Amino acid sequence: MPATDVPEDTNLAVVDSDEVTPFADGPRCSKCEAPMAADQMVCRSCGFYPSLGIAVDLDAEWEAAMNTEPAAPAEPKSAFEEFISSIPSWAWPVIGTNVGIVAVSLVGRLLLPADAALFEYWGTSQLLLGLALVVVIHITCYVMTASGDTDMGIVDIVVSPMKAWFRTFSRLPKRLWLVVGGSNGITLALAAVLIVGGIPWHRLWDWGIEAPTKTSLVDAITSAAGNGPAKEDNLEDAVVDFAGKQMPRDAKPAKPKKPEEPKPRVKTDCLIIGFKANEAGEFTEVLVATDASGRLVYAGKLVPELPAEEKLELHRKLRQSRTGTPLVRTGQVATWVKPRFPCRVSYTEQTRDGHLVDMEWVELMPELQLPW
DSSP: OOGGGGEEEEEEEEGGGGGOOTTTTSBOOOOOOOBTTTTOSSSSTTOETTTTTTTTOOOOHHHHHHHHOOOOOOOOOHHHHHHHHHHHTHHHHHHHHHHHHHHHHHHHHHHHHHTTTTTHHHHHHHHHHHHHHHHHHHHHHHHHHHHHTTOOOHHHHHHHHTTTHHHHHHHTTTTHHHHHHHHHHHHHHHIIIIOOOOHHHHHHHHOOOOOOHHHHHHHHHHHHTTTOOOOOOOOHHHHHHHHOOOOTTOOOOOOOOOOOOOOOOOOEEEEEEEEOTTTTEEEEEEEEEEEEEEEEEEEEEOOOOOHHHHHHHHHHHHTTTTTSSSSOOSSOOOEEOOOOEEEEEESSOOOOTOEEEEEEEEEEEEOOOOOO
16 A cells, blocks of 8 residues: 555554665664674673673774774695794894805805916914804803803803803894804804815914924933043044945945835934035035934935025025034034024935934924023
């Protein structure tokens, strides 16, 4: 029936469908008349609890959260994303700095020429820097940990070096700079050895501590000096002393022997007893003596293999220590010097009279401080 035909005595009224609200016929808040659901315990508009008869202030953020629709489920992460997310934030400085050290070492090794002398200085400096950093950081970690822990003793820094580090790791990211510094020191040292290279290990192990002259040689020098200068025989007698008994003129020559294997070289200490110079006064060779059964005997002559400056310095010292007679009998003509300059040589064989066969120079020993 059309709306215009509704009888006037009825209580029905025409209501526009756009003005109808969802809770038009439902319960309302007794305080602010706001629509409420049947199971709603509190008015979301004014915070009134009908069952308790009190009103509370509502949190705007909580209200927004209650009114929002549930979020859609997040997409599953890949294995790589899961791995990245599992790394704590404090670990990234440790990883980043160490990767940077390795990267710089690799780039430098690949870009610089293989025979560059820079590798020797770079590798050595980086190795020493890394080791020094590890030592300093380790001592600092121990001191800082032991200051607040009575269970740690002074011996733990060497006996249990990781004890302080385990306690530092358990408190990360506190004192993160200790972990960064210690790991960087280890990476610097390892990269210097494994990547950069060029480290002169023979120089690092040589701390400049020269081996002392053998006591037996010093005793032989003292004994020879106490007996006074040796009297020189003529040249023919000297040749007989070194060669032994002369071969008879009618003796048959010995059959040629098969070539022998090279004999191992032996090192020994000798004493410079004289030197020779050419017509221009230039230093050419030295005459040396060695110990043979507690007696100082002439061992031979050889050319000192020294740098030019050190050779000139040795010549100057020898000239300042000249003396008129040799300390031992040699059968040689030379400029004799006082027994102050030991040296180390190598040889393959020593004859019965003490002469050293196939003698080669090794090094100059520290000057002797004797009372004469």
